[in-house]
Amino acid sequence: MKASVLFSGGKDSSLSAILLEPFFEIELITFSFSLLPVGEFVSESAYELGYPYKILNLDTEILDKALKMAIEDGYPKNAINYIHYNAIKKLASIKSNSKEAIADGTRRNDRVPMLGESQIQSLEDKYNIYYITPLKGYGRSAVDVLVQKYLEIEQNQSENIIKADYETELREIIRQTYGDDKVSQIFPSHVQSRIIKRIK
Amino acid sequence: MKASVLFSGGKDSSLSAILLEPFFEIELITFSFSLLPVGEFVSESAYELGYPYKILNLDTEILDKALKMAIEDGYPKNAINYIHYNAIKKLASIKSNSKEAIADGTRRNDRVPMLGESQIQSLEDKYNIYYITPLKGYGRSAVDVLVQKYLEIEQNQSENIIKADYETELREIIRQTYGDDKVSQIFPSHVQSRIIKRIK
Numbered sequence: 001m002k003a004s005v006l007f008s009g010g011k012d013s014s015l016s017a018i019l020l021e022p023f024f025e026i027e028l029i030t031f032s033f034s035l036l037p038v039g040e041f042v043s044e045s046a047y048e049l050g051y052p053y054k055i056l057n058l059d060t061e062i063l064d065k066a067l068k069m070a071i072e073d074g075y076p077k078n079a080i081n082y083i084h085y086n087a088i089k090k091l092a093s094i095k096s097n098s099k100e101a102i103a104d105g106t107r108r109n110d111r112v113p114m115l116g117e118s119q120i121q122s123l124e125d126k127y128n129i130y131y132i133t134p135l136k137g138y139g140r141s142a143v144d145v146l147v148q149k150y151l152e153i154e155q156n157q158s159e160n161i162i163k164a165d166y167e168t169e170l171r172e173i174i175r176q177t178y179g180d181d182k183v184s185q186i187f188p189s190h191v192q193s194r195i196i197k198r199i200k
Numbered sequence: 201m202k203a204s205v206l207f208s209g210g211k212d213s214s215l216s217a218i219l220l221e222p223f224f225e226i227e228l229i230t231f232s233f234s235l236l237p238v239g240e241f242v243s244e245s246a247y248e249l250g251y252p253y254k255i256l257n258l259d260t261e262i263l264d265k266a267l268k269m270a271i272e273d274g275y276p277k278n279a280i281n282y283i284h285y286n287a288i289k290k291l292a293s294i295k296s297n298s299k300e301a302i303a304d305g306t307r308r309n310d311r312v313p314m315l316g317e318s319q320i321q322s323l324e325d326k327y328n329i330y331y332i333t334p335l336k337g338y339g340r341s342a343v344d345v346l347v348q349k350y351l352e353i354e355q356n357q358s359e360n361i362i363k364a365d366y367e368t369e370l371r372e373i374i375r376q377t378y379g380d381d382k383v384s385q386i387f388p389s390h391v392q393s394r395i396i397k398r399i400k
Contacts, residue, residue: 001345022222023346101342108336109317117309120339130342136308137336139324142301145201146223 003101003132004029004091007053008165009042011147011193012105012135014049018150018198019134024101028053030164031087033063035172038164045195056094062086066166067173070186076170077112083166084113092127099128106133107143113166152197159184161192203301203332204229204291207253208365209242211347211393212305212335214249218350218398219334224301228253230364231287233263235372238364245395256294262286266366267373270386276370277312283366284313292327299328306333307343313366352397359384361392 003024005017017026028046032038032055039055046053062083070079084104091102106114115123120131135143147153154161162168167187174183203224205217217226228246232238232255239255246253262283270279284304291302306314315323320331335343347353354361362368367387374383 019219019223023219099345103337106337108320120308124339124341130339130345132339132342133337134334135337137306137333139320139330139332141324142330142332145299145330 001025001099001101002027003103004095005051006031006087006091006102006104007042007046008105009045009163009194010105010165011151011153011195012107012143014045014105014151014195014198015143015147016103016105016134017049017051019146020101020103020132026051029091030055031058031090031166032056032164033058033060033169033173035060035063035169036162038168041162041168042164042194048195049198056090058083058087058090063169063173066170067177070170070174071178071182074186076167076186079170080113080166081115083170085115085119087166088115088131089123092123092129092131095129096127099130101130101132103132103134105135107135108137108139150199151195152199153193153195155191155193157189158187158192159189161194163192163194201225201299201301202227203303204295205251206231206287206291206302206304207242207246208305209245209363209394210305210365211351211353211395212307212343214245214305214351214395214398215343215347216303216305216334217249217251219346220301220303220332226251229291230255231258231290231366232256232364233258233260233369233373235260235263235369236362238368241362241368242364242394248395249398256290258283258287258290263369263373266370267377270370270374271378271382274386276367276386279370280313280366281315283370285315285319287366288315288331289323292323292329292331295329296327299330301330301332303332303334305335307335308337308339350399351395352399353393353395355391355393357389358387358392359389361394363392363394
């Protein structure tokens, strides 16, 4: 069975693909609003992992609505979940009735981005696909052990690392619309990872 | 890294072991109160899967307390969760500071048996082990597809299938103490699976 894995270039989505690899035919998928050349940022990471890789576009009105949410809330959680849900939904509609798998890198303790149980069930039922989160049963420390075994990563503060996650373009649209200060107000600085190499 | 997978002889625990196999050194573990020869029931399934297999005993006072809970509640959910938590805790204490993994077959939509997030975190922190649920990110239909690909199973109503799950011995202690009618009052009949063969 084919599995399309949502890929940000970070360790969680990379490890998710590696865990699925023995059982599925993997393709990495990155969504972009074309606001930044996110595909260029991560195509090298995808190549290093050794999987086919595709960039798909999301309507900019989704980013506009996410921008409004982030500004109104003063924090990015709901905005990022909104983009994530729409990305999964778009991929599910493309894969409609294929009975293929769609996967992402959600971990056990993740809250953002994360689909709710009813969202998952309705996407699976409506589009006849399987939504799989291979890391959902793994805690942070187990993930770290596996990442160390299979991946060489670069870690840095979120504002210094360019990834193909939704955060990168959401930060950019906030920066373009409201300036740098607003970005650091809304996004607490946190450590992000980008994969450099796969260890075989 | 070694992973001890709680094994009932059913499809979920078997598939969990198969999903972990490329990344961990698997050992199957079955817990028993020695009320029934549960080990004999499933040692053949374990052999078919091709993993080393061990039976460990749980204190009968845990079964006594579970019996009380099931009778008081009138349903088995809390009693089974209580036994499951104590089984994981015992295995974690045996594996204390080993930095090994302990796994079980919990699926995305499972409610029984299932550990809560704070129970998991406290077991991981106290015993310095990794608790992993490889199927937690898989829904029922995705599990069914993989089971069909990798396992030959027998399915039957729960009262007609002998497995090495906690239900089998909990049913037996209720039967011995209160008779057959009480068993069917407390346990709704549901389909259980037992693996026959691994498809390679």
